[in-house]
Every structure is written in structure tokens, then in C-alpha cells.
Amino acid sequence: MRLLIALIFPWFAFFTIGRPFAGILCLILQITLIGWLPAAIWAAYAVSQFHTDQKIRRALGP
Numbered sequence: 297m298r299l300l301i302a303l304i305f306p307w308f309a310f311f312t313i314g315r316p317f318a319g320i321l322c323l324i325l326q327i328t329l330i331g332w333l334p335a336a337i338w339a340a341y342a343v344s345q346f347h348t349d350q351k352i353r354r355a356l357g358p
Contacts, residue, residue: 306339
């Protein structure tokens, strides 16, 4: 679900993973039509890294 959000609303994806400063930068980038594609790629990468970090934390345990 977050990956779909990252493609449609890239700036909002950063807020869902707890990175508001990156979300604001992404919104500034997304304002231009040329910047939409890099913003979407950046958001999709950040969401995939977030999922990888979550898996590593679960594997290592408390």
C-alpha cells in the first residue's frame, strides 16, 4: 500500500514512514512536473528501505 502511495503522492509516503523533513523536500521537488518522476523514484526507494529495515529489526529480535 505504501508503494502505491509513493507513486501517486511521493511526499506523503515519507510522512507515513516517519521522515517529515524528507517529505517536505520531496513536496518541493514534486511541485514541478519534471520533478514528479524523481520524487516518485526516491519515495519508492525510501519505502523499500523502510521495509528492509523493519525485516532486519524483526530478525534480530529485541
